[in-house]
Amino acid sequence: MGALGPLLTIARKDFLLELRNRDILVSLVVFAMLVLIIFNFAIELTAVNLDALGPGILWVAIAFAGVIGLNRTFVLEKDHDALDGLMLAPVSRDTIFLGKALGSMGFILLSELVIFPVFAALFGVDILRLETLAVALLASLGLAAAGTVFGAMAVSTRSREIMLPVLFLPVISPVLIGAVEATARVASGASWSAVSQWLQIIAVFDLVFVVAGVLLFQYVLED
Amino acid sequence: MRAFPARTIWLALTAGLMGLTLWLIFIWVPTESNLGEVQRALYFHVPVAILALGAIVLVAIGSVGFLITNRPRWDWFAHASAETGVVVGALALITGSIWARPIWNVWWTWDAKLTTTLILWFIFIGYLMLRAYAPPGRQGARLAAILGVIGAIDAPIIYYAADLWRTAHPGRVTGPGADGSLESEMLLTLLVSSIAVFSAFAYMLVERYRVRKSEADVIELGRRIQMAHSEVSGPATGALKAMSKG
Amino acid sequence: MTVPGSGQAVVSAAGLQKSFGRVHVLNDLDLEIQPGESVGMLGPNGAGKTTLLRVLATLSKLDSGSVAVNGHDLIRAPEEARRTTGVVMHAPMLYQDLTARENLEFHAGMYRIADGARRIRDAAGVLGVADRLDDRVRNLSHGLQKRVALARALLHRPRLLLLDEPDAGLDQSSLAVLVSVLAAQRADGGSTLLVTHNLERSIEMCDRILMLAGGRVVADARTVDVDLPGLRASYTRLTGGA
Numbered sequence: 001m002g003a004l005g006p007l008l009t010i011a012r013k014d015f016l017l018e019l020r021n022r023d024i025l026v027s028l029v030v031f032a033m034l035v036l037i038i039f040n041f042a043i044e045l046t047a048v049n050l051d052a053l054g055p056g057i058l059w060v061a062i063a064f065a066g067v068i069g070l071n072r073t074f075v076l077e078k079d080h081d082a083l084d085g086l087m088l089a090p091v092s093r094d095t096i097f098l099g100k101a102l103g104s105m106g107f108i109l110l111s112e113l114v115i116f117p118v119f120a121a122l123f124g125v126d127i128l129r130l131e132t133l134a135v136a137l138l139a140s141l142g143l144a145a146a147g148t149v150f151g152a153m154a155v156s157t158r159s160r161e162i163m164l165p166v167l168f169l170p171v172i173s174p175v176l177i178g179a180v181e182a183t184a185r186v187a188s189g190a191s192w193s194a195v196s197q198w199l200q201i202i203a204v205f206d207l208v209f210v211v212a213g214v215l216l217f218q219y220v221l222e223d
Numbered sequence: 224m225r226a227f228p229a230r231t232i233w234l235a236l237t238a239g240l241m242g243l244t245l246w247l248i249f250i251w252v253p254t255e256s257n258l259g260e261v262q263r264a265l266y267f268h269v270p271v272a273i274l275a276l277g278a279i280v281l282v283a284i285g286s287v288g289f290l291i292t293n294r295p296r297w298d299w300f301a302h303a304s305a306e307t308g309v310v311v312g313a314l315a316l317i318t319g320s321i322w323a324r325p326i327w328n329v330w331w332t333w334d335a336k337l338t339t340t341l342i343l344w345f346i347f348i349g350y351l352m353l354r355a356y357a358p359p360g361r362q363g364a365r366l367a368a369i370l371g372v373i374g375a376i377d378a379p380i381i382y383y384a385a386d387l388w389r390t391a392h393p394g395r396v397t398g399p400g401a402d403g404s405l406e407s408e409m410l411l412t413l414l415v416s417s418i419a420v421f422s423a424f425a426y427m428l429v430e431r432y433r434v435r436k437s438e439a440d441v442i443e444l445g446r447r448i449q450m451a452h453s454e455v456s457g458p459a460t461g462a463l464k465a466m467s468k469g
Numbered sequence: 470m471t472v473p474g475s476g477q478a479v480v481s482a483a484g485l486q487k488s489f490g491r492v493h494v495l496n497d498l499d500l501e502i503q504p505g506e507s508v509g510m511l512g513p514n515g516a517g518k519t520t521l522l523r524v525l526a527t528l529s530k531l532d533s534g535s536v537a538v539n540g541h542d543l544i545r546a547p548e549e550a551r552r553t554t555g556v557v558m559h560a561p562m563l564y565q566d567l568t569a570r571e572n573l574e575f576h577a578g579m580y581r582i583a584d585g586a587r588r589i590r591d592a593a594g595v596l597g598v599a600d601r602l603d604d605r606v607r608n609l610s611h612g613l614q615k616r617v618a619l620a621r622a623l624l625h626r627p628r629l630l631l632l633d634e635p636d637a638g639l640d641q642s643s644l645a646v647l648v649s650v651l652a653a654q655r656a657d658g659g660s661t662l663l664v665t666h667n668l669e670r671s672i673e674m675c676d677r678i679l680m681l682a683g684g685r686v687v688a689d690a691r692t693v694d695v696d697l698p699g700l701r702a703s704y705t706r707l708t709g710g711a
Contacts, residue, residue, distance in 0.1 A: 009578035013564070013571075020566040020605075076564075084528055085562030085621070089579035090552035149373070153366050157356040166352055167370060170345040171377050174384035181391060201384045208376055216369045219290055222530040223362045223523075293532070359490025361532060446493045449683065 006091045010099025011106065017076060018107065024076075028069040028111035035061035036119055045123065054125040055183035059176055062108070062115060063143070067165045069107055070147040073100065074155040087221055097148060097217035101210070104151075105144035112136050131186045131195055138202040139179040145209040146172050152220045178202040230429075237426055240419035247412040255409070261325045266412050268318035270420035272340065275315040278308025279343055279375050281428075282350070286371030289364060295439055298364040301371050303431035305350045307424060312344040335386035342381050346374040477540050479504055479629050479660040480525060485534035487520055487684075494520045496684030498534075504628070507651060507661045509675035509692075511668070511700075513708040516681040518664045519558070522631045525662070526556045539628050552580070555627030557635055561614040562621075563606045569593075569617045570602040573624060580625040592620040595653070596646055612643040619650060630654055632663035636670055648674060668700050682707050 018024055039057040077083040086096060116136070120128050147168060154164040182198035227235075248266045255262035285301025288294070319337055320330045331337070350370050357363030480502035487495040494517045502508055510518050523529035525538060527547045536543045541550035556562075563572045570589065577585030593599040596616040606614060615635070622630065635647055651674055654661055665671050671678055672692050680688035680703065688703060 005581060006579050009575060013567070013575045016571060017564055017566055076566075080565055081558065081560035081562045082564050084558065084560070085576070086579075087528055088526060088551055088554075088556050088562070089576065090548045090625075091579060092548060149369065153353070153369065156358065156362070156366070157353065159356055163349075163353060163356055166345075166349045170342045170349065171373060173342050174377070174380045177384040177388050181388065197387070201380065201387065204383070205380050208380065209373075212373060212376060216290075216372060219365045219369055222365070222528070223358065360488055361530070362489075442488075442491050445491060446488070446496070449493060450496055 006089065006095050007099045007102065010086070010096065011103040014073065014100070014103030015106065021076075024069045024072045024107050025111055027072055028065045028107060029114050031068050032061040032065035032111065032115045033118065035064055036115075036122060040122065050123065050125060051184060051188050054119075054123050055127070055180045055187060057123070058115070058119050058125075058127075058183065059139075059179045061119075062112065062139075063169065063172065063176055064165075065111065065115075066108055066143050066147060067168060069111070070104060070144075070151040070168070071154070071161065071164050073104055073107070074151040074160075078155050083221075093218035093221055094214040096221070097213045098210075100152075101141075101144045101148040101213065104148055105140050108140040108143055109136060112140065125187050126189075127183055127187050129186055131192065132183065134199060135179055135182045135186065135195075135202075138199055138206060139175055142175040142202055142206045142209060143172060145206060145213050146175075149209070149213050149216065149220060152217070156223065172205075174205045175202050178205070230426075233422070233426060237419065237422040240415065240422060244412075244416040244419040247415055252408050252412040253406070258326060261322060264318050264322045266409075266416040267420070268315065268322055269413060270417040271311045271318060272315040272336075273417075274420065274424050275308060275312040275340055275343070276378075278304050278311060279347070279378060282308060282347075282371040283375030286368035289368045290372070293361070295361075295364070296436070298368065299432050299435035299439070301368060302354065302364075302435060303428050305347055305367075305371070306431050307428045309344070309347045309351060310427070311424060312340065312347055315340055316344060333385070333389065333392075335382055335389050338385040338389075339378065339382040342385075343374065343378055346370070346377070350374070477504075478502060478537075479506070479539055480536070480662065482525075482536040483534060485521070485524065485536065486532045487517075487524060487529065488532060494684050495524070495531075495534075498681075498685050500679070500686060502629075502660050502662060504660055505655060505658050506677055507655055507675045508663070508677045508679060509671035510662065510664045510679045510681060511666070511671060511704055512679075512681035516707075517684040518681050519633055521681070522556070522558070522633050522662070522664065525629075526554060526558075526631055527551055528556075552625065553628045554631060555622035555625065555629070556631045557615070557618045557622050558633045559637075561606065561618040563614065563617060565607040566605060568603050568605050569598060569609065569620075572606060572617065573602075573621055576621050576624055582625060585624075588624055589620075592623055595623075595650065596620045597642070612639050615639060616643060616646060619647070623650065626657075628659050630659065630661040630663070632661065634664050634666065636665055636667060668697060668704060672697060672700065680704070680707060 036057065039061070043053060043057070045053060074083075077086065087093075116127060116132065120126065150164055150167045150171070154160040154167065157163045178198045178201040182195050182202070185195045185198070244266070248263050252263070252266075254260055281304035282301050285297050285304055288297035289301060316337075319340070323332055324330050350367055353370055354363060354367050357366045478501050480500060482498065482500045485495045485498040486493075494515075496517075498517065498521065500521075510521070512518055520529060524531055524543075525536065527543055527550060538550040539553040541547075541553070543550050563569075564575070567575070573589045573592070574585060577589060582588055589602070590599070593602055596619055598613060598616050598620065601609060601613060606617065609617065619635070636644060639647065651661055661675075663675070665674075672695065676692050678688075678690055678692055678695060678700070679686050687707070
């Protein structure tokens with residue numbers, strides 16, 4: 001246990017809250033589905049370009065839905081100043097960061113559990129393979145780590161609905177590039193080495209942003 | 224006879240250098256044989272592109288300094304660097320496009336350097352938006368500083384990803400780089416234009432920094448007046464007397 | 470205002486400065502609170518009372534100055550300071566969609582309290598919310614939410630209680646609970662710093678009264694040396710009332 005106790009307590013609290021109001025998962029999944037459907041009409045998909053375009057559509061949907069979900073988690077924290085209560089706990093700010101990031105990663109992964117099969121069925125792209133799990137795990141960690149820092153930042157600004165995507169999307173571009181390319185290679189049945197090259201980018205991003213979050217989160221929270 | 228302030232002399236020198244640079248670029252230097260007239264954009268593009276990347280390093284230095292010391296002057300420096308960075312970043316993107324049009328036959332190409340510059344430019348824009356929307360004072364400065372640090376550490380990852388992506392999609396246009404040796408006249412022109420552009424950048428940076436400092440001075444003056452006022456009207460002694468019995 | 474023979478100060482603050490943009494909320498503020506002291510803070514709106522509490526609770530960061538709570542410097546050892554401090558601010562700081570018990574269990578987990586279930590039961594008993602523990606906080610009245618917030622603040626047995634207008638909007642029974650909590654805190658040798666706008670209550674509940682104005686302590690007296698009319702006169706003068 002050790003330092004893990006409060007960290008898991010925070011993540012468990014987020015899941016308990018989610019069980020009550022289902023705010024985050026519902027908005028994540030519904031929004032992602034809508035993006036998938038809209039893209040289906042916006043882009044003429046053919047058997048030729050499907051493997052190339054499909055993964056891009058999938059990850060755009062997840063990134064946009066992620067913005068909405070991450071916004072929600074911090075709106076819930078700000079409600080009746082619950083976040084202040086969390087900050088009063090005798091743990092360091094990086095524990096709060098890791099706990100919130102862990103919870104958000106869980107939500108993103110859970111939503112992907114729904115979005116991936118639906119995408120595979122709607123678009124007929126064969127992504128339901130074991131390699132996809134590696135892509136999903138790494139990409140979700142990166143999105144959650146960066147999203148937790150920016151979500152906490154955006155929530156203390158005016159017009160946070162704008163600030164979160166403006167800050168979040170350019171910064172996570174390496175994750176998007178890596179996830180799209182890796183998924184495309186998984187779908188086309190490429191070798192593991194062709195996939196892992198892209199996973200490395202995401203892994204580097206994850207490492208950098210987990211460390212950055214641990215170091216910087218203390219400055220995000222204090223007013 | 225009052226001596227000119229150093230800043231005025233600096234501004235005049237920079238303006239003179241700029242004039243000289245324009246003369247060198249458009250009249251003196253010979254046309255590059257392979258690329259033609261458009262290659263002249265390079266003399267401007269190279270220094271602003273270097274500064275656009277340099278600015279994000281400056282923002283990061285100021286940001287780290289502010290987060291560690293909590294001293295506002297580091298924040299003024301970071302903020303001024305970001306503002307100037309947006310300007311040179313925009314210039315780098317525009318001159319890059321002017322360069323790309325005849326050479327690569329497109330206004331834009333998703334080359335790794337251009338892509339990274341574009342994404343970093345959006346992070347700069349996010350930085351300035353954050354300053355506008357964040358709460359005033361040190362909290363806003365702290366939030367901006369976090370983004371300043373993140374932008375700098377993200378830059379190499381973005382470049383790495385964009386570069387790998389570029390090589391994975393060789394079907395798109397890639398053109399001849401500016402490889403090949405520059406002749407001595409071209410080198411001299413590039414040197415002079417770089418000095419002129421760097422000097423102009425530094426001048427803007429210093430001016431923005433001074434504006435930030437003046438704003439802070441005004442606020443500090445307000446605080447002193449507020450304190451002096453409360454001492455004159457002195458509720459302190461009155462309240463104490465009134466509060467105690469007898 | 471030091472009590473002779475007492476140990477280490479519970480709060481020891483010097484030269485506190487804090488501004489939000491152009492507004493200077495704390496202006497070179499000094500403060501010492503001794504163990505066992507119950508201190509009431511009065512002052513006009515914008516005097517810096519809430520900000521001072523937030524600084525002592527490590528929710529707000531100082532621009533300059535130094536503070537230690539129970540001997541822990543807030544910059545070097547904020548976690549240790551938080552461990553010895555209980556805080557109730559204006560907002561209940563509770564998750565509205567969790568039950569009162571789940572909120573308290575969450576905080577017991579964050580404080581790593583071993584006998585959490587028993588302490589929650591005890592605190593709920595003292596605060597009279599035992600029969601509402603399994604209601605969602607959203608469905609509790611203002612007064613009951615305040616009591617749960619107090620229970621959360623007391624769960625880890627803090628040496629220092631920071632309360633921002635704990636009496637605001639409370640009915641008689643909730644007030645009685647508050648008074649008994651404050652008495653128990655004093656009996657245990659703990660200290661309290663609370664903000665109130667009710668002058669009678671400040672005399673009743675506290676043994677020392679501070680007045681804040683313009684981000685500084687402008688008056689500081691023991692309650693035994695103060696009478697209500699004198700207090701009212703100086704308070705009215707500070708708040709600019711007629």
